[in-house]
Amino acid sequence: MSQDFDLSPEALPPADGPGLFGDPAPPAAPYRVLARVWRPTRFEELIGQDAMVRILRRAFALGRVAHGFMLTGVRGTGKTTTARIIARALNCIGPDGSGGPTADPCGVCANCTAILADRHPDVLEMDAASRTGVDDVREIIEATRFRPMQARMKVFIIDEVHMLSRNAFNALLKTLEEPPAQVTFIFATTELRKVPVTVLSRCQRFDLRRVSQSELASHFGAIAAKEGAAISADALALIARAADGSVRDGLSLLDQAIALGEDGPGAEIDAAMVAGMLGQADRGVVFDLLEAVTQGRADLALGITEQAHARGADLGLMLADLLELIHTVSRLKTLPALRDTRDLPEAERVRGAELADRLSVPSLARLWQMLLKGIGEVEVAPDRADAAEMVLIRLCHVRDMPTPGDLVRRLVDAPAPETPSRPEPPADVQPADPKPIAPVLSGWRDVVAHVATCREASLHGHLRHSVHLVRFAPPIIELRLQPQAPRDLAQRLAAILSDATGTRWTIAVSRAPGEPTLAEQSETMEASGRTRAEAHPLVQAILSTFPGAQVGRLHDRRLDEYGLLPQAAPDLAFDQNELPEDD
Template sequence: MISDPDLSNPDSLPDPDPSGGGLFGDAAPSAAPAPYRVLARAYRPVRFGELIGQDAMVRILRRAFELNRVAHGFMLTGVRGTGKTTTARIIARALNCIGPDGRGGPTADPCGVCANCVAILADRHPDVLEMDAASHTGVDDIREIIEVTRYRPIQARMKVFIIDEVHMLSRNAFNALLKTLEEPPAQVTFIFATTELRKVPVTVLSRCQRFDLRRVSQRELAAHFAAIAARERARLSADALAIIARAADGSVRDGLSLLDQAISLSGAAPSGPGGETAAEIDAAMVADMLGLADRGLVFDLFEAVMRGRADLALALSETAHQRGADPGLVLSDLLELLHTVSRLKAVPALREGSELPEAERVRCGALAERLGMAVLGRAWQMLLKGIAEIEQAPNRQDAADMILIRLCHVHDLPTPGELVRRLTQAGSAAPSAAAAPDPGRSAPDPESAAFPAEPAEGVRRLSGGPGAPSAQAALQTALQVAQAASFDPAPSLRSWREVVAHVASRREPTLHGHLRHCVHPVRFAPPVIELRCEPEAPRDLTQRLGAILLEATGTRWTIAISRQPGEPTLAEQSGEVEAKSRTAAEAHPLVQAILLAFPGARIGALRDTRLDEYGLLPETVADERQAVQGDFTPLGAEPPGPGEFTFEPDDLPENDR
């Protein structure tokens, strides 16, 4: 019979069961599983050779370590996820690595097994200090760092301070850091990382070696993600990897986060070596995960829109919506595809490169062959405006459908040059006739993506290019007048306007502004001037003006203040001339036809080569003509005078520039 143990005597207690049971017969607690590390952390580069897409920076740093010319301060800048903090940690390990035998020096290839390398990799080295400037922005935080720099390293060869998001530091914090950063102790290295380089003071930038980490190309990202997926025993199709690389937008970390999410889509979890490989993840699954439309569907939608097939375009849009694709992202995909087609249209040599996948290169090249640049440009403007409209619409899908319907008719709209040519040929015909389709132009074939070429003759003539002899004559006249005036060495002070212009030539901007906007000339009889000043005019205006006139002419002028109303100021006179010119422009039949044919168009700035820098006619002409008449004649007609109005680029609607 087994007697009960004596609880008062610890030595009489039985030994634990070696089979693993608890002291009281219950099961032994199992070890907790190790927490999962996301791919962005598990595959963080630990050597320069593992960094992707930053070949120039790696080459410079390697050479610097070989020549023992390592700087005491580094500024790493670039978009998120390109490896700024990772590079800083690699530099810290390279500076402090002592090799497996403990006798090594600074090297571009740290061993990874010495005490310093292991501690830095584990983020627990006492001499490598990381600080997030987003949460430590004050001058006191920088003072603590400066105080630490006074002491020698505890364990390593160099003290390394890594300050992330350094642009978040306050101005006083930057100023406190300047002296130490310029002349740091020999055992101290500063490494800064930022995504907003423009917010860093130039005084800090000048004390650091700057490295710009560029966005990683989609091809490099796709290859990198394929290698990681293979190590994780996950199968992703090439199209799926391409979608992830495109969505990463040059950021390795963002792409790895998406890859981590995509691997979870497979039916079976990835197993270890020798286990069963998970099911393949295709492009459709990744597109659904990201809320994107299938790439092939985007191509089909783009072709339907360019062919004018509104029924097919709306059906494809509904299909994408049913799959869960966001309407705004669908239009963004169309915008990206439109950009690619436009690039291939503008630079045909890009079709031979390997930047794009083969399927996209072939389809985009075919679209570039059949689409005109005018159609592509107008579609770009309409999509840009449409994406902004979606954000304000109560129903995003309805807004997307309306935008697609407008895009389907983009090739039916006449180009600005085409419209101007029709209006010119028709003379002062009714606007409705000018906007009607050209009878000689056949209706677009719904099965053809070949669109009309861009007739630019009318645009060239509007802008004063070839085919606009009247504009060229006006330009030559203006140049001759300007050249003749430039050779007059003596100031001409025969009128109040010439006096004000002389003040401007003396580089007196404040006085010139007051004379132009606040002074009403009452009488001008050299050397006597009577003025009425507005209340905001400075008290010493007459003294300053008299001194300038005395110096210019050698004669003392009498400048008196009058209570008479006087003439309007030069600014008011210029406003009157501009108002009359705009009224004349708006009343012209050709301008009215253009405004009615293009809803939303407006008249921009009007330029008349006869006007001087104050927007007024020359005074000799102004005395003969009491009113300013606008000169608007049909293109090709003889100009009524030496100058004519010309249109600015914003005269045409935003979608047709």
């Protein structure tokens, strides 16, 4: 028995409904994230990499395409995407099947479509992060022996190549240096310094730079418009800043921000919504916080943080935003031309310029240092919010503290103790004749200083650090030597002094303890001076005013080159019969 079926369009089930015989509707295609949907497929679609694109285009035009490429840069700047575009450019045969290598692949031929779909048998991608051994590289080397199955060139794309082991790199060197004519290697890495120089020297290197915030914001705005999402310029600027030069990271954030939008015509995603999504405070709130800090309004600053904390903002991240804003204001202060560039959002150019005109560079530098230290304290504190508020309170009171320059000026302006003036020489005294003058060796330090003028650096160092003076009675010197002192020290010193004075000197070696070395005396003098300096009321006030400050190197004009006070000339009388015996 036959049965008639109505096959008119009106009687057919809808395309997205159940089947003709009641079968369930086919599942909808899974959602593809923006980073995959808007991945560039042509050189001109790469943003922020103009220099690399220009060189590659010229290389294809001249037929001078290298057999090995090294693409480096931070995450999300387009390294793997560039490698796939190069693979398509090498293997494109055009719509009619007769084309050759070109910088403008057609995108419709069999090779282009297969490479775009990641299923071309002659374009092989390997993740070196998971396949690091020499056996994995040997598989690639073995594959280079065979001609391409479908394409013109075999292309091997190795991502994160710096993860390969040393043996794997060594196994690859010979093939990389002299590859078959139909093979091209494209390496991508975020850690170029970990790639052996022997590999780098066999590749053309391209550094993919971070994409500027203005380029990212413009790119994200165009994509949002194509996706039918309304997002404000300030919100795009927040996403671009958070992306930190990475297109992929920014597209992931944009994907998340678009999901924040409310249904209804004209509903716009604003900066406050994006800031909440990123866990950041609104940029205007950060400006208000910086103004409160620079005005010393601790009550206003804490009120701002309480409201931000109630909205779910992390006060530690808020301090990081404040630190970044101080850097921006400092750049506006130092580079006034930034006020006219489009790399900064309008709010930062206007309010940031006002703060830059009002704040001095030393004030900004002091805020930066204190805030940088405070952020470290927040990270280790039991309660991040409490620690962040304490940092802000300290910042608000810093405006009442004298700067280090003011303290130095106070010390300089303080009346100095009077010192007796030296008597002027008589007017009738004439200068001596320019004849060699024997050195005045009135003490042990004079002897050591004279050795320093004789180009005896090694001997001079041992006299300072390895020699203890037991007795000084010219032309007799009694010394105790430390084990590291050279054995011929006494003979060398005696010869130098005899040549300088014309008198025979005797350098005796003793086992008596003697004085501390000159270096030990200098260290003792410096420690004593530091103790006295730290006990001074003004220094104590400075240390308490600036937490973490330390007393640096002391400079005392009274001290000689050995860090010691001048010593009085000793009694040079000695008994010739009291010569010590040499040990």
